[in-house]
Amino acid sequence: MSDVRYDGPQLADAGDVDLCFDAFGEPTSPTVLLVMGMGFQLVHWPEGFCRQLAAEGFRVVRFDNRDAGSSTHLPGRRYSLEDMADDVVGLLDALGVDSAHLVGASLGGMVVQTTAIRHPRRVRSLASLMSTTGRRGVGRTSPRVLRHLLSRPPRTVEEAVERRVRVFATIGSTGFDQDLDELRRVTALAMARDPDARGGRRRQHRAVRTAPDRTTALRRVAVPTVVVHGTDDRMCHPSGGRATAAAVPGARLEVVEGMGHDLPPGAWPRLVRAIADNARRGEERGRPG
Structure with a gap:
Protein backbone atom coordinates (compact mmCIF):
# COMPACT_ATOMS: atom_id res chain seq x y z
CA MET A 1 0.00 0.00 0.00
CA SER A 2 3.07 2.27 -0.12
CA ASP A 3 1.86 3.73 -3.42
CA VAL A 4 -1.25 5.19 -1.76
CA ARG A 5 -0.98 8.97 -1.75
CA TYR A 6 -0.46 10.57 1.66
CA ASP A 7 -1.02 14.24 2.52
CA GLY A 8 0.56 15.15 5.84
CA PRO A 9 -0.92 16.95 8.83
CA GLN A 10 -2.67 20.28 8.28
CA LEU A 11 -4.93 22.54 10.33
CA ALA A 12 -8.47 23.27 9.17
CA ASP A 13 -10.68 26.08 10.44
CA ALA A 14 -13.82 24.23 11.50
CA GLY A 15 -15.62 27.17 13.04
CA ASP A 16 -15.22 27.20 16.81
CA VAL A 17 -12.04 25.13 16.64
CA ASP A 18 -9.06 24.34 14.44
CA LEU A 19 -8.82 20.63 13.66
CA CYS A 20 -5.62 18.81 12.72
CA PHE A 21 -6.07 16.25 9.94
CA ASP A 22 -4.20 14.20 7.38
CA ALA A 23 -5.36 12.13 4.43
CA PHE A 24 -4.68 9.01 2.38
CA GLY A 25 -5.77 8.47 -1.23
CA GLU A 26 -6.65 10.67 -4.16
CA PRO A 27 -8.41 13.99 -3.45
CA THR A 28 -10.98 13.24 -6.18
CA SER A 29 -12.09 9.97 -4.55
CA PRO A 30 -15.16 9.79 -2.26
CA THR A 31 -14.26 10.90 1.25
CA VAL A 32 -14.27 8.55 4.24
CA LEU A 33 -13.92 10.54 7.46
CA LEU A 34 -12.57 8.67 10.49
CA VAL A 35 -13.57 9.89 13.97
CA MET A 36 -11.59 8.54 16.92
CA GLY A 37 -12.59 7.80 20.50
CA MET A 38 -12.29 9.56 23.83
CA GLY A 39 -8.86 11.06 24.47
CA PHE A 40 -7.47 9.39 21.37
CA GLN A 41 -5.89 11.04 18.34
CA LEU A 42 -5.70 10.66 14.60
CA VAL A 43 -2.53 8.56 15.04
CA HIS A 44 -4.64 5.91 16.79
CA TRP A 45 -6.20 5.09 13.42
CA PRO A 46 -3.38 2.79 12.24
CA GLU A 47 -1.66 3.99 9.09
CA GLY A 48 -1.80 0.51 7.56
CA PHE A 49 -5.54 0.34 8.14
CA CYS A 50 -6.01 3.77 6.52
CA ARG A 51 -3.92 2.76 3.51
CA GLN A 52 -5.91 -0.45 3.03
CA LEU A 53 -9.17 1.48 3.13
CA ALA A 54 -7.84 4.13 0.72
CA ALA A 55 -6.78 1.35 -1.66
CA GLU A 56 -10.49 0.47 -1.96
CA GLY A 57 -10.96 3.73 -3.86
CA PHE A 58 -11.54 6.30 -1.12
CA ARG A 59 -9.97 9.47 0.21
CA VAL A 60 -9.47 8.57 3.88
CA VAL A 61 -9.27 11.54 6.25
CA ARG A 62 -8.45 11.11 9.94
CA PHE A 63 -8.37 13.98 12.42
CA ASP A 64 -7.88 14.98 16.04
CA ASN A 65 -11.17 15.76 17.77
CA ARG A 66 -11.41 19.01 19.72
CA ASP A 67 -9.47 18.68 22.97
CA ALA A 68 -7.14 16.03 21.53
CA GLY A 69 -3.83 15.87 19.74
CA SER A 70 -2.91 18.98 17.76
CA SER A 71 -6.46 20.35 17.51
CA THR A 72 -7.81 23.22 19.64
CA HIS A 73 -8.00 22.50 23.37
CA LEU A 74 -10.76 24.07 25.41
CA PRO A 75 -9.83 24.28 29.11
CA GLY A 76 -12.74 25.54 31.20
CA ARG A 77 -15.26 24.97 28.40
CA ARG A 78 -18.26 22.65 28.41
CA TYR A 79 -19.54 21.23 25.16
CA SER A 80 -21.74 18.44 23.86
CA ARG A 118 -28.21 16.42 13.09
CA HIS A 119 -26.83 16.86 9.56
CA PRO A 120 -28.36 14.08 7.41
CA ARG A 121 -27.52 15.77 4.10
CA ARG A 122 -23.79 15.66 4.89
CA VAL A 123 -23.67 11.86 5.43
CA ARG A 124 -23.51 9.30 2.60
CA SER A 125 -23.03 6.25 4.79
CA LEU A 126 -22.46 5.51 8.45
CA ALA A 127 -20.18 3.01 10.20
CA SER A 128 -20.38 2.83 14.00
CA LEU A 129 -17.58 0.77 15.57
CA MET A 130 -17.42 -0.44 19.20
CA SER A 131 -19.97 2.18 20.25
CA THR A 132 -23.49 2.55 21.67
CA THR A 133 -26.69 4.60 21.57
CA GLY A 134 -26.51 6.35 24.92
CA ARG A 135 -29.35 4.24 26.28
CA ARG A 136 -28.81 3.34 29.91
CA GLY A 137 -28.00 -0.29 30.55
CA VAL A 138 -26.36 -1.04 27.19
CA GLY A 139 -22.72 -0.70 26.19
CA ARG A 140 -21.51 -0.58 29.77
CA THR A 141 -17.83 -0.56 30.72
CA SER A 142 -16.46 -3.44 32.78
CA PRO A 143 -15.54 -2.45 36.37
CA ARG A 144 -12.16 -4.07 35.75
CA VAL A 145 -11.51 -1.52 33.01
CA LEU A 146 -12.67 1.40 35.14
CA ARG A 147 -10.01 0.60 37.72
CA HIS A 148 -7.35 1.16 35.07
CA LEU A 149 -8.93 4.38 33.86
CA LEU A 150 -9.13 5.86 37.35
CA SER A 151 -5.49 5.23 38.21
CA ARG A 152 -3.12 8.17 38.63
CA PRO A 153 -1.90 9.80 35.41
CA PRO A 154 1.53 8.82 34.09
CA ARG A 155 4.36 11.28 34.80
CA THR A 156 6.78 10.16 32.10
CA VAL A 157 6.62 8.80 28.59
CA GLU A 158 7.81 5.43 29.89
CA GLU A 159 5.01 5.32 32.46
CA ALA A 160 2.44 6.30 29.81
CA VAL A 161 3.63 3.58 27.47
CA GLU A 162 3.56 0.83 30.06
CA ARG A 163 0.19 1.99 31.40
CA ARG A 164 -1.24 1.80 27.87
CA VAL A 165 0.14 -1.72 27.48
CA ARG A 166 -1.58 -2.73 30.74
CA VAL A 167 -4.86 -1.10 29.72
CA PHE A 168 -4.90 -2.82 26.34
CA ALA A 169 -4.12 -6.14 27.98
CA THR A 170 -7.54 -5.63 29.58
CA ILE A 171 -9.58 -3.97 26.82
CA GLY A 172 -7.77 -5.28 23.74
CA SER A 173 -8.66 -8.20 21.50
CA THR A 174 -8.18 -11.69 22.88
CA GLY A 175 -8.72 -13.40 19.54
CA PHE A 176 -6.06 -11.45 17.64
CA ASP A 177 -2.36 -10.80 18.20
CA GLN A 178 -1.47 -7.38 19.57
CA ASP A 179 1.44 -5.48 18.05
CA LEU A 180 2.97 -4.27 21.32
CA ASP A 181 5.87 -2.51 19.61
CA GLU A 182 3.41 -0.45 17.56
CA LEU A 183 1.28 0.20 20.64
CA ARG A 184 4.32 1.55 22.46
CA ARG A 185 5.39 3.66 19.47
CA VAL A 186 1.97 5.26 18.98
CA THR A 187 1.55 5.89 22.71
CA ALA A 188 4.86 7.77 22.83
CA LEU A 189 3.92 9.70 19.69
CA ALA A 190 0.51 10.62 21.12
CA MET A 191 2.06 11.87 24.34
CA ALA A 192 4.53 14.00 22.37
CA ARG A 193 1.68 15.49 20.33
CA ASP A 194 -0.51 16.18 23.39
CA PRO A 195 1.36 16.04 26.72
CA ASP A 196 -1.62 17.36 28.71
CA ALA A 197 -4.30 15.10 27.27
CA ARG A 198 -6.02 14.30 30.57
CA GLY A 199 -8.02 17.54 30.75
CA GLY A 200 -9.34 17.18 27.23
CA ARG A 201 -10.30 13.58 27.87
CA ARG A 202 -12.29 14.65 30.93
CA ARG A 203 -14.17 17.29 28.94
CA GLN A 204 -14.96 14.77 26.21
CA HIS A 205 -16.16 12.36 28.88
CA ARG A 206 -18.48 15.04 30.26
CA ALA A 207 -19.98 15.42 26.76
CA VAL A 208 -20.71 11.69 26.70
CA ARG A 209 -22.18 11.66 30.23
CA THR A 210 -24.56 14.51 29.48
CA ALA A 211 -25.68 13.23 26.07
CA PRO A 212 -29.28 12.06 25.66
CA ASP A 213 -30.32 8.60 24.53
CA ARG A 214 -30.13 8.61 20.71
CA THR A 215 -32.29 5.51 20.14
CA THR A 216 -35.42 7.30 18.93
CA ALA A 217 -33.50 9.83 16.81
CA LEU A 218 -31.46 7.05 15.17
CA ARG A 219 -34.68 5.70 13.68
CA ARG A 220 -34.60 8.68 11.31
CA VAL A 221 -31.18 7.75 9.88
CA ALA A 222 -31.78 6.77 6.27
CA VAL A 223 -28.27 6.11 4.91
CA PRO A 224 -26.57 2.71 4.58
CA THR A 225 -25.28 1.82 8.02
CA VAL A 226 -22.98 -0.88 9.33
CA VAL A 227 -22.40 -1.49 13.04
CA VAL A 228 -19.23 -3.37 14.04
CA HIS A 229 -18.60 -4.74 17.51
CA GLY A 230 -16.23 -7.30 18.98
CA THR A 231 -17.44 -10.11 21.19
CA ASP A 232 -14.66 -9.39 23.72
CA ASP A 233 -15.15 -5.64 24.12
CA ARG A 234 -14.87 -4.79 27.84
CA MET A 235 -14.83 -1.03 27.34
CA CYS A 236 -18.19 -0.94 25.56
CA HIS A 237 -20.24 -4.11 26.03
CA PRO A 238 -21.46 -5.67 22.76
CA SER A 239 -25.01 -4.82 23.81
CA GLY A 240 -24.15 -1.28 22.70
CA GLY A 241 -23.54 -2.43 19.16
CA ARG A 242 -26.67 -4.56 19.11
CA ALA A 243 -28.73 -1.62 20.35
CA THR A 244 -27.28 0.66 17.66
CA ALA A 245 -28.01 -1.81 14.88
CA ALA A 246 -31.54 -2.32 16.17
CA ALA A 247 -32.17 1.44 16.26
CA VAL A 248 -31.07 2.33 12.70
CA PRO A 249 -33.46 1.06 10.01
CA GLY A 250 -31.77 -1.51 7.78
CA ALA A 251 -28.45 -1.40 9.63
CA ARG A 252 -26.12 -4.38 9.24
CA LEU A 253 -24.51 -5.77 12.38
CA GLU A 254 -21.01 -7.24 12.04
CA VAL A 255 -19.97 -9.14 15.16
CA VAL A 256 -16.24 -9.88 15.15
CA GLU A 257 -15.32 -12.89 17.26
CA GLY A 258 -12.41 -12.22 19.59
CA MET A 259 -12.16 -8.48 18.91
CA GLY A 260 -12.01 -6.09 21.86
CA HIS A 261 -11.92 -2.31 22.06
CA ASP A 262 -9.09 -1.87 19.59
CA LEU A 263 -8.16 -2.25 15.92
CA PRO A 264 -5.90 -5.32 15.74
CA PRO A 265 -4.19 -5.89 12.37
CA GLY A 266 -5.74 -9.34 12.07
CA ALA A 267 -9.20 -7.76 11.97
CA TRP A 268 -8.37 -5.10 9.38
CA PRO A 269 -9.45 -7.10 6.30
CA ARG A 270 -12.91 -7.67 7.75
CA LEU A 271 -13.25 -4.09 9.01
CA VAL A 272 -12.08 -2.61 5.71
CA ARG A 273 -14.48 -4.83 3.78
CA ALA A 274 -17.43 -3.92 6.02
CA ILE A 275 -16.72 -0.18 5.80
CA ALA A 276 -15.93 -0.18 2.07
CA ASP A 277 -18.96 -2.29 1.12
CA ASN A 278 -21.22 -0.05 3.17
CA ALA A 279 -19.70 3.07 1.62
CA ARG A 280 -20.23 1.67 -1.86
CA ARG A 281 -23.90 1.22 -1.04
CA GLY A 282 -23.89 4.88 -0.09
CA GLU A 283 -22.26 5.79 -3.41
CA GLU A 284 -24.88 3.81 -5.33
CA ARG A 285 -27.61 5.80 -3.60
CA GLY A 286 -26.02 9.06 -4.69
CA ARG A 287 -25.92 12.30 -2.77
CA PRO A 288 -28.11 12.57 0.35
CA GLY A 289 -31.43 14.19 -0.40
Whole structure:
Protein backbone atom coordinates (compact mmCIF):
# COMPACT_ATOMS: atom_id res chain seq x y z
CA MET A 1 0.00 0.00 0.00
CA SER A 2 3.07 2.27 -0.12
CA ASP A 3 1.86 3.73 -3.42
CA VAL A 4 -1.25 5.19 -1.76
CA ARG A 5 -0.98 8.97 -1.75
CA TYR A 6 -0.46 10.57 1.66
CA ASP A 7 -1.02 14.24 2.52
CA GLY A 8 0.56 15.15 5.84
CA PRO A 9 -0.92 16.95 8.83
CA GLN A 10 -2.67 20.28 8.28
CA LEU A 11 -4.93 22.54 10.33
CA ALA A 12 -8.47 23.27 9.17
CA ASP A 13 -10.68 26.08 10.44
CA ALA A 14 -13.82 24.23 11.50
CA GLY A 15 -15.62 27.17 13.04
CA ASP A 16 -15.22 27.20 16.81
CA VAL A 17 -12.04 25.13 16.64
CA ASP A 18 -9.06 24.34 14.44
CA LEU A 19 -8.82 20.63 13.66
CA CYS A 20 -5.62 18.81 12.72
CA PHE A 21 -6.07 16.25 9.94
CA ASP A 22 -4.20 14.20 7.38
CA ALA A 23 -5.36 12.13 4.43
CA PHE A 24 -4.68 9.01 2.38
CA GLY A 25 -5.77 8.47 -1.23
CA GLU A 26 -6.65 10.67 -4.16
CA PRO A 27 -8.41 13.99 -3.45
CA THR A 28 -10.98 13.24 -6.18
CA SER A 29 -12.09 9.97 -4.55
CA PRO A 30 -15.16 9.79 -2.26
CA THR A 31 -14.26 10.90 1.25
CA VAL A 32 -14.27 8.55 4.24
CA LEU A 33 -13.92 10.54 7.46
CA LEU A 34 -12.57 8.67 10.49
CA VAL A 35 -13.57 9.89 13.97
CA MET A 36 -11.59 8.54 16.92
CA GLY A 37 -12.59 7.80 20.50
CA MET A 38 -12.29 9.56 23.83
CA GLY A 39 -8.86 11.06 24.47
CA PHE A 40 -7.47 9.39 21.37
CA GLN A 41 -5.89 11.04 18.34
CA LEU A 42 -5.70 10.66 14.60
CA VAL A 43 -2.53 8.56 15.04
CA HIS A 44 -4.64 5.91 16.79
CA TRP A 45 -6.20 5.09 13.42
CA PRO A 46 -3.38 2.79 12.24
CA GLU A 47 -1.66 3.99 9.09
CA GLY A 48 -1.80 0.51 7.56
CA PHE A 49 -5.54 0.34 8.14
CA CYS A 50 -6.01 3.77 6.52
CA ARG A 51 -3.92 2.76 3.51
CA GLN A 52 -5.91 -0.45 3.03
CA LEU A 53 -9.17 1.48 3.13
CA ALA A 54 -7.84 4.13 0.72
CA ALA A 55 -6.78 1.35 -1.66
CA GLU A 56 -10.49 0.47 -1.96
CA GLY A 57 -10.96 3.73 -3.86
CA PHE A 58 -11.54 6.30 -1.12
CA ARG A 59 -9.97 9.47 0.21
CA VAL A 60 -9.47 8.57 3.88
CA VAL A 61 -9.27 11.54 6.25
CA ARG A 62 -8.45 11.11 9.94
CA PHE A 63 -8.37 13.98 12.42
CA ASP A 64 -7.88 14.98 16.04
CA ASN A 65 -11.17 15.76 17.77
CA ARG A 66 -11.41 19.01 19.72
CA ASP A 67 -9.47 18.68 22.97
CA ALA A 68 -7.14 16.03 21.53
CA GLY A 69 -3.83 15.87 19.74
CA SER A 70 -2.91 18.98 17.76
CA SER A 71 -6.46 20.35 17.51
CA THR A 72 -7.81 23.22 19.64
CA HIS A 73 -8.00 22.50 23.37
CA LEU A 74 -10.76 24.07 25.41
CA PRO A 75 -9.83 24.28 29.11
CA GLY A 76 -12.74 25.54 31.20
CA ARG A 77 -15.26 24.97 28.40
CA ARG A 78 -18.26 22.65 28.41
CA TYR A 79 -19.54 21.23 25.16
CA SER A 80 -21.74 18.44 23.86
CA LEU A 81 -21.70 15.62 21.33
CA GLU A 82 -23.75 17.98 19.15
CA ASP A 83 -20.84 20.43 19.20
CA MET A 84 -18.47 17.64 18.21
CA ALA A 85 -20.83 16.64 15.39
CA ASP A 86 -20.79 20.25 14.22
CA ASP A 87 -16.98 20.02 14.19
CA VAL A 88 -17.29 17.15 11.72
CA VAL A 89 -19.40 19.30 9.42
CA GLY A 90 -17.01 22.23 9.89
CA LEU A 91 -14.13 20.01 8.78
CA LEU A 92 -16.10 18.84 5.72
CA ASP A 93 -16.76 22.49 4.87
CA ALA A 94 -13.05 23.28 5.18
CA LEU A 95 -12.23 20.34 2.92
CA GLY A 96 -14.83 21.41 0.35
CA VAL A 97 -16.70 18.12 0.78
CA ASP A 98 -20.50 18.24 0.47
CA SER A 99 -21.06 14.80 2.02
CA ALA A 100 -18.87 11.96 3.26
CA HIS A 101 -18.88 8.41 4.52
CA LEU A 102 -18.51 8.67 8.30
CA VAL A 103 -16.72 6.06 10.41
CA GLY A 104 -16.54 6.45 14.17
CA ALA A 105 -14.95 4.32 16.89
CA SER A 106 -16.18 4.39 20.51
CA LEU A 107 -16.84 8.09 21.31
CA GLY A 108 -16.32 8.64 17.59
CA GLY A 109 -19.24 6.30 16.94
CA MET A 110 -21.42 8.51 19.12
CA VAL A 111 -20.22 11.58 17.23
CA VAL A 112 -20.95 10.14 13.77
CA GLN A 113 -24.36 8.92 14.94
CA THR A 114 -25.10 12.44 16.15
CA THR A 115 -23.85 13.91 12.87
CA ALA A 116 -26.17 11.63 10.87
CA ILE A 117 -29.09 12.71 13.08
CA ARG A 118 -28.21 16.42 13.09
CA HIS A 119 -26.83 16.86 9.56
CA PRO A 120 -28.36 14.08 7.41
CA ARG A 121 -27.52 15.77 4.10
CA ARG A 122 -23.79 15.66 4.89
CA VAL A 123 -23.67 11.86 5.43
CA ARG A 124 -23.51 9.30 2.60
CA SER A 125 -23.03 6.25 4.79
CA LEU A 126 -22.46 5.51 8.45
CA ALA A 127 -20.18 3.01 10.20
CA SER A 128 -20.38 2.83 14.00
CA LEU A 129 -17.58 0.77 15.57
CA MET A 130 -17.42 -0.44 19.20
CA SER A 131 -19.97 2.18 20.25
CA THR A 132 -23.49 2.55 21.67
CA THR A 133 -26.69 4.60 21.57
CA GLY A 134 -26.51 6.35 24.92
CA ARG A 135 -29.35 4.24 26.28
CA ARG A 136 -28.81 3.34 29.91
CA GLY A 137 -28.00 -0.29 30.55
CA VAL A 138 -26.36 -1.04 27.19
CA GLY A 139 -22.72 -0.70 26.19
CA ARG A 140 -21.51 -0.58 29.77
CA THR A 141 -17.83 -0.56 30.72
CA SER A 142 -16.46 -3.44 32.78
CA PRO A 143 -15.54 -2.45 36.37
CA ARG A 144 -12.16 -4.07 35.75
CA VAL A 145 -11.51 -1.52 33.01
CA LEU A 146 -12.67 1.40 35.14
CA ARG A 147 -10.01 0.60 37.72
CA HIS A 148 -7.35 1.16 35.07
CA LEU A 149 -8.93 4.38 33.86
CA LEU A 150 -9.13 5.86 37.35
CA SER A 151 -5.49 5.23 38.21
CA ARG A 152 -3.12 8.17 38.63
CA PRO A 153 -1.90 9.80 35.41
CA PRO A 154 1.53 8.82 34.09
CA ARG A 155 4.36 11.28 34.80
CA THR A 156 6.78 10.16 32.10
CA VAL A 157 6.62 8.80 28.59
CA GLU A 158 7.81 5.43 29.89
CA GLU A 159 5.01 5.32 32.46
CA ALA A 160 2.44 6.30 29.81
CA VAL A 161 3.63 3.58 27.47
CA GLU A 162 3.56 0.83 30.06
CA ARG A 163 0.19 1.99 31.40
CA ARG A 164 -1.24 1.80 27.87
CA VAL A 165 0.14 -1.72 27.48
CA ARG A 166 -1.58 -2.73 30.74
CA VAL A 167 -4.86 -1.10 29.72
CA PHE A 168 -4.90 -2.82 26.34
CA ALA A 169 -4.12 -6.14 27.98
CA THR A 170 -7.54 -5.63 29.58
CA ILE A 171 -9.58 -3.97 26.82
CA GLY A 172 -7.77 -5.28 23.74
CA SER A 173 -8.66 -8.20 21.50
CA THR A 174 -8.18 -11.69 22.88
CA GLY A 175 -8.72 -13.40 19.54
CA PHE A 176 -6.06 -11.45 17.64
CA ASP A 177 -2.36 -10.80 18.20
CA GLN A 178 -1.47 -7.38 19.57
CA ASP A 179 1.44 -5.48 18.05
CA LEU A 180 2.97 -4.27 21.32
CA ASP A 181 5.87 -2.51 19.61
CA GLU A 182 3.41 -0.45 17.56
CA LEU A 183 1.28 0.20 20.64
CA ARG A 184 4.32 1.55 22.46
CA ARG A 185 5.39 3.66 19.47
CA VAL A 186 1.97 5.26 18.98
CA THR A 187 1.55 5.89 22.71
CA ALA A 188 4.86 7.77 22.83
CA LEU A 189 3.92 9.70 19.69
CA ALA A 190 0.51 10.62 21.12
CA MET A 191 2.06 11.87 24.34
CA ALA A 192 4.53 14.00 22.37
CA ARG A 193 1.68 15.49 20.33
CA ASP A 194 -0.51 16.18 23.39
CA PRO A 195 1.36 16.04 26.72
CA ASP A 196 -1.62 17.36 28.71
CA ALA A 197 -4.30 15.10 27.27
CA ARG A 198 -6.02 14.30 30.57
CA GLY A 199 -8.02 17.54 30.75
CA GLY A 200 -9.34 17.18 27.23
CA ARG A 201 -10.30 13.58 27.87
CA ARG A 202 -12.29 14.65 30.93
CA ARG A 203 -14.17 17.29 28.94
CA GLN A 204 -14.96 14.77 26.21
CA HIS A 205 -16.16 12.36 28.88
CA ARG A 206 -18.48 15.04 30.26
CA ALA A 207 -19.98 15.42 26.76
CA VAL A 208 -20.71 11.69 26.70
CA ARG A 209 -22.18 11.66 30.23
CA THR A 210 -24.56 14.51 29.48
CA ALA A 211 -25.68 13.23 26.07
CA PRO A 212 -29.28 12.06 25.66
CA ASP A 213 -30.32 8.60 24.53
CA ARG A 214 -30.13 8.61 20.71
CA THR A 215 -32.29 5.51 20.14
CA THR A 216 -35.42 7.30 18.93
CA ALA A 217 -33.50 9.83 16.81
CA LEU A 218 -31.46 7.05 15.17
CA ARG A 219 -34.68 5.70 13.68
CA ARG A 220 -34.60 8.68 11.31
CA VAL A 221 -31.18 7.75 9.88
CA ALA A 222 -31.78 6.77 6.27
CA VAL A 223 -28.27 6.11 4.91
CA PRO A 224 -26.57 2.71 4.58
CA THR A 225 -25.28 1.82 8.02
CA VAL A 226 -22.98 -0.88 9.33
CA VAL A 227 -22.40 -1.49 13.04
CA VAL A 228 -19.23 -3.37 14.04
CA HIS A 229 -18.60 -4.74 17.51
CA GLY A 230 -16.23 -7.30 18.98
CA THR A 231 -17.44 -10.11 21.19
CA ASP A 232 -14.66 -9.39 23.72
CA ASP A 233 -15.15 -5.64 24.12
CA ARG A 234 -14.87 -4.79 27.84
CA MET A 235 -14.83 -1.03 27.34
CA CYS A 236 -18.19 -0.94 25.56
CA HIS A 237 -20.24 -4.11 26.03
CA PRO A 238 -21.46 -5.67 22.76
CA SER A 239 -25.01 -4.82 23.81
CA GLY A 240 -24.15 -1.28 22.70
CA GLY A 241 -23.54 -2.43 19.16
CA ARG A 242 -26.67 -4.56 19.11
CA ALA A 243 -28.73 -1.62 20.35
CA THR A 244 -27.28 0.66 17.66
CA ALA A 245 -28.01 -1.81 14.88
CA ALA A 246 -31.54 -2.32 16.17
CA ALA A 247 -32.17 1.44 16.26
CA VAL A 248 -31.07 2.33 12.70
CA PRO A 249 -33.46 1.06 10.01
CA GLY A 250 -31.77 -1.51 7.78
CA ALA A 251 -28.45 -1.40 9.63
CA ARG A 252 -26.12 -4.38 9.24
CA LEU A 253 -24.51 -5.77 12.38
CA GLU A 254 -21.01 -7.24 12.04
CA VAL A 255 -19.97 -9.14 15.16
CA VAL A 256 -16.24 -9.88 15.15
CA GLU A 257 -15.32 -12.89 17.26
CA GLY A 258 -12.41 -12.22 19.59
CA MET A 259 -12.16 -8.48 18.91
CA GLY A 260 -12.01 -6.09 21.86
CA HIS A 261 -11.92 -2.31 22.06
CA ASP A 262 -9.09 -1.87 19.59
CA LEU A 263 -8.16 -2.25 15.92
CA PRO A 264 -5.90 -5.32 15.74
CA PRO A 265 -4.19 -5.89 12.37
CA GLY A 266 -5.74 -9.34 12.07
CA ALA A 267 -9.20 -7.76 11.97
CA TRP A 268 -8.37 -5.10 9.38
CA PRO A 269 -9.45 -7.10 6.30
CA ARG A 270 -12.91 -7.67 7.75
CA LEU A 271 -13.25 -4.09 9.01
CA VAL A 272 -12.08 -2.61 5.71
CA ARG A 273 -14.48 -4.83 3.78
CA ALA A 274 -17.43 -3.92 6.02
CA ILE A 275 -16.72 -0.18 5.80
CA ALA A 276 -15.93 -0.18 2.07
CA ASP A 277 -18.96 -2.29 1.12
CA ASN A 278 -21.22 -0.05 3.17
CA ALA A 279 -19.70 3.07 1.62
CA ARG A 280 -20.23 1.67 -1.86
CA ARG A 281 -23.90 1.22 -1.04
CA GLY A 282 -23.89 4.88 -0.09
CA GLU A 283 -22.26 5.79 -3.41
CA GLU A 284 -24.88 3.81 -5.33
CA ARG A 285 -27.61 5.80 -3.60
CA GLY A 286 -26.02 9.06 -4.69
CA ARG A 287 -25.92 12.30 -2.77
CA PRO A 288 -28.11 12.57 0.35
CA GLY A 289 -31.43 14.19 -0.40
